[in-house]
Amino acid sequence: MPELPEVEVVRLGLVDHVVGRTISSVAVHDVRSVRRHLPGPGDFAARLTGREVVGAARRGKYLWLQLDGDDAVLCHLGMSGQFLISAPDAPPTRHQRVALDLSDGTQLRFADQRIFGGMSFSEGGSELPAEIAHIARDPLDPQFDAAEFDRRIRKRETGVKRALLDQTLISGVGNIYADESLWRSRLHYARNTRHLTRREVATLLGHVTDVMGEALAQGGTSFDALYVNVNGNSGYFDRSLQAYGQEGEPCERCGTPIRRDAFMNRSSYWCPTCQHRPRQGRW
Numbered sequence: 001m002p003e004l005p006e007v008e009v010v011r012l013g014l015v016d017h018v019v020g021r022t023i024s025s026v027a028v029h030d031v032r033s034v035r036r037h038l039p040g041p042g043d044f045a046a047r048l049t050g051r052e053v054v055g056a057a058r059r060g061k062y063l064w065l066q067l068d069g070d071d072a073v074l075c076h077l078g079m080s081g082q083f084l085i086s087a088p089d090a091p092p093t094r095h096q097r098v099a100l101d102l103s104d105g106t107q108l109r110f111a112d113q114r115i116f117g118g119m120s121f122s123e124g125g126s127e128l129p130a131e132i133a134h135i136a137r138d139p140l141d142p143q144f145d146a147a148e149f150d151r152r153i154r155k156r157e158t159g160v161k162r163a164l165l166d167q168t169l170i171s172g173v174g175n176i177y178a179d180e181s182l183w184r185s186r187l188h189y190a191r192n193t194r195h196l197t198r199r200e201v202a203t204l205l206g207h208v209t210d211v212m213g214e215a216l217a218q219g220g221t222s223f224d225a226l227y228v229n230v231n232g233n234s235g236y237f238d239r240s241l242q243a244y245g246q247e248g249e250p251c252e253r254c255g256t257p258i259r260r261d262a263f264m265n266r267s268s269y270w271c272p273t274c275q276h277r278p279r280q281g282r283w
Contacts, residue, residue, distance in 0.1 A: 004172025006220035033097035060171025078117025138172035161189035183243035
């Protein structure tokens, strides 16, 4: 699933190619991609037609197009969602679900192979859609409160990776960047948050910020064609991954083969030497 760096790359592309344009028409090719807009696809298209896109914003893994009149189009990429800029007369994009014709003669297409993502109209949601008000700020947000994050995470009694994946605690972090940040911090994914010191939390938060900033600078992480930016280009941070997806490869610090464990229907990658498994009773 696209995480903060990938979603931010898409947002920046929308700023360049969509902001300042008016939506002249909307075509919904698959109603499943607007299923969260309960009045239906016809109402979705009617509410967008004729509206100017005045901005593109993001909170964690969510992004939204800000419309004139303080409304918004809330979007989530899910596992495989893509926004692509194209000419209206170009052949349909593979897995194309929604198309927005823009006043400059281009078309914004939403493609989604697995249809876990989607779009919806958010009335009055320009500043922050009410639908995602529960989502925490992310560490790249200037208003992110590091002291509050420290207080909240150390009050919990759960594995530190579970905490990082909780979007109500800290947003934008998914499986890839959690594993990378924990490897850099030398913390095992099951380390109990209640036993973390303030220094460990600060170190971890610093690495979360750094790894996502580095990934953003490299266009995000692309393992296949499911994640691309609005021009169809892939990111290349996958070449810099030191833990995630590196099962059996030598740890870059100590040479111990990276291990993969099953974790929440996903996987966790970690170094048995650098990231000591918690002792019984310390989970």
